[in-house]
Amino acid sequence: MNLLPFALLALSAPLLGSLLAGFGGRLLGRCASHCLAIGLLAVAWMCSVTLLYQMWYQHAPALDWMGYNWLTSASLHIDFGLLIDRLSVAMMMIVTSISLLVHIYSIGYMHDDPAYQRFFSYMSLFTFAMLILVTANNVIQLFFGWEGVGLVSYLLIGFWFKKPSAALGAYKAFIVNRVGDFGLLLGLALLLYYVGSLNYQPIFAKAAWIAQQHIIFLHGHSVRLVSLICILLFIGAMGKSAQMPLHVWLPESMEGPTPISALIHAATMVTAGVYLVVRMSPLFSGSPVALSVVLVVGATGALLLGLIGLVQNDIKRIIAYSTMSQLGYMMAAAGASAFSAAIFHLISHAFFKALLFLGAGSVILAMHHQQDIRKMGGLRSYLPITYITFLIGSCALVALPPFSGYYSKDAIIEAVHLAPIWGGHYAYICLLLGAFVTALYTFRLFFLTFHGSPRFDIDKEHLPHESPWVVWLPLVLLAVPSVLFGIVHVQEFIYTSPEGWLGQVVYVMPALRNYLSDWISEFHGVFIATAQAVFELPFWFTIAGIMTAWILYLVKPSLRAKYIKPDNLISRILRAKYGFDSFNDSIIVRGVQSLSRLFYHIGDMRLLDEGIVNGSAHRIKQLAQWMRCLQTGYLSYYLFVMALAWVILLATWVGWF
Amino acid sequence: MWIPEGIVLLAAIIILLTGLRLKNAKLLAGLARFSLLLTMLATILIKTYSWKHHLDTLISELWFMDHIAFVMKLTIEITAWFVLGLGVHYTQHEDIGSGEYYALTLFAVLGMLIVASAAHFMVLFVGLELFSLAIYALVASQCHISIGIEAAIKYFVTGALASGLLLYGISLIYGATGQLAFVPLMQDLGVIANGHSLLISFGVICILVGVAFKLGVAPFHMWVPDIYEGAPLSVMLWIATTAKIAAFAILVRLLWNVLAPLGSIWQPLVQFLALLSILVGNTAAIAQSNFQRMLAYSSIAHMGYLLLAVQLNTESAWSVALFYMLSYVIGTLTAVAVILLLQHKHAHIKQINDLCGLHQRHPWLAFILLLAMFSLAGVPPLLGFMAKWQIVQMLIEQQQIGYAITAMLLTIVGAYYYLRIIKVIYFDDLQPLDPAKPNIYPPALLAVQPTASIMAALCGGSLLFLGIFPAQLLQFCLQVF
């Protein structure tokens, strides 16, 4: 069966939807716009389902399609092509499913917004860019999608651009991502320089060769090429996937509408960095150094960023910090060469994190756009469906068996535990503690929001009530995979073959093999694995976290006041978010500002404006006037100039030789 | 083999004779365009036929039937078809659309087709004179306007001098080698390339001067602004596009098919001409207030960029030069097409300021003009950018980084006058033509011209389309040489 038409249809349908809703939105009206956008997205979703079915159950071979040569310049070929393999199909599935549900959800959430059609247009455009990113068969196309999702993310964070904090958040996201993109671009440039091609296939074919190259750097320091490339690529991934220290934009991105937070800043776009690392696994597996960097950065983020979630009070920001922490888990898995586990967690995380965000959106709707959990409480009885689904999402997030998060996270922690790579022990400890922290902040959020007594002004007329069906239906639909995905697929995904479900897509060096594969023989079915949870450390860390939250926030809140002083050192550090923001503000922003002020006054105003720009403009204008005088209009003069030029040419030539 | 030329000749004669009685300009133009369509068809058919049967690309040392001839002919025919189609209303309105006008047009096409195929100096010269003389006469077709007559005389006299120099160069080469046919001559020159005499180098320089004049390259550019300004707009378009392609064909034939072994003589000279042209064209254009004069200097600059590729004298450089030529022709065609559509019955668009506020009256025409200006200036993602980029890349590959930098700096200077047009049409307010009649604004449609409008949109669209998807066209150009 030919997969190509489905892939192309899946790509073009969201683009068409975006164009229709964007340019024809005013003509079509609200209802037709969202119907078209959702309908076309459903088409893309069905195509993704077909592709997944073909790849998974029919074992269709991967499709590497070289479509169109966009630009040829000497040895540089820039093509439009598609690579449809298990990895990209899995990503397509996630992107289209979550996007479809979020589209439906947005009908209810954005109901009162005047820029309704624009919102749908952006979301469809995002889906298109994300699909381009995951289906590209070359890094330039990936970069196009990468920048495309970055652009739409910017547009959507600043969707309410009249709100200063939203506009600033959009700026911040854009600028911080530029830092990451800088690294990514440098990595791509190195690849182009050494491989001479930007398509995956030749790059991967030369991976072994790249791994042996060294480049001389600054006075003879030799650096392994592959490590340099991988670390540069990882810097790009850090920007997009909000890894420390480039995570600072993600909390600010919560200024955007909540559906966007669910779609872009939790489920799909932020996982692009993980996708990049997994996609580039043939390169990464050639560099233990780069893998260690990935592992350590990921694990550090998983713990430290989760800790910040403990002191946040904004319902969306807590989930945002949780997202960063979970992305850290995925990165750590990739660093431990457990690429299948990383993707497995990516998928299950996409479901339950989208569920949590959309649930938070439902709460925010019910609370009339109040986002502070200190002013909530006791919402259980008002929002029963949201309550149940949010509970499911929380259980999945803290990795309670048998929810989906348990299987993926457990696999990651085990993989990191077993990996003999430098930094593995440190990472293991971080991730274990992270499990405790995750449980703590998640259930703190959960108890403060839904349990206890209401802390908002109860107005008998306007009691909080459950949202319309377009809002709760996606919650229910997302709750199903949040429960079942792990239990159904874990064996096939991780414990069947040494490389996991991704198989040939990823490449692992023998020395750094995926140690999870040792467990294949000891894996006796998913139910036994679930039951074994009680013998494992992470499970008890999680339980401890939940119990702590239960005691501190529900049973005996007085303990908090007794033992935790609000201004002790740790909570001050956490509230300051380790000082990243103030560091950026005081050193980088102010430094750059003063430097640019210097350049502006001396370099730009004096030298460039007065000297070069205006000066050269004046010179050129003078020259133009002078040339104009040459054009006298007399025929004899023209003939004279021609003849003179001819004679001069002859004379120069004679003089030359 | 001579069917395309035969069709054009026959059509020219028929139009010449019927034009004596028939005064319907539309019908004559239709006839001319129909004959051009037939010619295109014949050109393509003959090419495919000779390709299938592997016919010789050279016929009796006089006539090339190679890829270059095919591409040049087809480009000339298509451009001529566009120029005629765009000018129909204008010629009618200006009352110059007589039988002679269209007959001369077709004679010019005939000359250009001969030039494109010439494999012999005499054939080349006859073709050159045929189209030059026809264009001299066309420039004077508005014989009641003194500026038109002045332009024609200037063009004729300077052109005669250039033709004389070209002929002189040819005779010097002939005197040194005894050959006039290109193929044996090139072989002979290849043998003596290292020990060439003063005679040959003087001949090469004279030939170069003659071709430089036809291309309008500084310092042989003095005629260009005056003729562009004085000629009727439709004839100006003719000179700016079709005649330039023909001149490029001459350049290809002479420098690539004959004098390529003597590159050491003409390459430095062409470099000099190229840089001088870019400098003169881009700077002098800034001071212009007349739209046609501005386009004239713009064409001088563009021919400079073209020569910058030509001076490399490699196959790929010539291909890039062809690509650049096509981008220049489409850009100019688009720009002038918009102006042709905009002629008002009370006044012509002559000055740049006549275009003030075009955007408010005709947003689509303004947009097409914007595309043309951006493409000529070399702004991505339009065709002009791709063309300039190819040339710069080629220069850098050949280690001529200084030339690349100079060319790009002068492009920035050139961007000024293109952007000024865009500023005028988008950001300036409408200005009434005559203070007494505040309702008449200069940028008004001459008449509703669906065909010409579609053609203009087609040109503008192709600038955008080929700018985004240049690969096929580039591949095509690479296969020509």
Add this chain to the structure above:
Amino acid sequence: MLLKEYLPIVVFIALGIGFGLVPLLAGFLIAPSRPNKAKESPYECGFEAIETGRAPFDLRFYLVAILFILFDLETAFLFPWAVSLRKISSLGFFSMLFFLGLLLIGFLYEWCKGALEWE
């Protein structure tokens, strides 16, 4: 051998110079010299030797002159063609007919256009 081939040219040049010089010299030597004002002026065709350059001059003179040159040249082409007709086969014959046909069309055009009528 080469130089020998140029001998007729030398003869032609000598003859040409002779044709120009001999009558002049003969007139100078033999003719009686009785100058008057009318005789001293350079031309005797009715134009003043020195007058304003903007004097109206009938364009039809030029038209006739140009047309004359055109058809005169045609005859000049016909001579060598007629002489070598036997050697240049039917291609040569029909080439000239084609050329004459084109000229005929030109002639037709100028006739219909009225260029041959004085008024």
